[in-house]
Amino acid sequence: MKYETKASGISPKVTEFDTLIEEMLEKEEASEELRATQEKCCGYSEKKAMERFEETKKGEIEEKKRKRRSGSDTLQFIMEQSENEMNMRGRELALEKEKQTRKEQKHNDFKEMALQMAQQQVAQFQMMFMQQNNLMLSILEKKSS
Numbered sequence: 649m650k651y652e653t654k655a656s657g658i659s660p661k662v663t664e665f666d667t668l669i670e671e672m673l674e675k676e677e678a679s680e681e682l683r684a685t686q687e688k689c690c691g692y693s694e695k696k697a698m699e700r701f702e703e704t705k706k707g708e709i710e711e712k713k714r715k716r717r718s719g720s721d722t723l724q725f726i727m728e729q730s731e732n733e734m735n736m737r738g739r740e741l742a743l744e745k746e747k748q749t750r751k752e753q754k755h756n757d758f759k760e761m762a763l764q765m766a767q768q769q770v771a772q773f774q775m776m777f778m779q780q781n782n783l784m785l786s787i788l789e790k791k792s793s
Contacts, residue, residue, distance in 0.1 A: 665722075679705060 683702050
């Protein structure tokens, strides 16, 4: 990045590849710091074990550095990312649809309950009205007799 900045005079765009390289370098530095810290506080056998571990880790990092991504690898990565994003969006839409369906079902359940309550009230009013009519009729019959 420094070389590109000096060579072109402008700041280059940071690509995903650049970010990955930076992360690997940071991890390597952290690993070296950890090794240095552990050398100060660990015994001899632990020190040897850590050195072997670090050598293995460095070998893996160097092997990854040697393997550069080609254009087809980058294209494949982009296609995989795109596919992952599409899958994620599909799941989000499915969840949103399910949420909307549940909301509509709750609304329909509420409407049904309100309708049933209204029907019960109408039935109660009709029964009360009939009882009042019967009572009035019985009162009128008693008066007329």
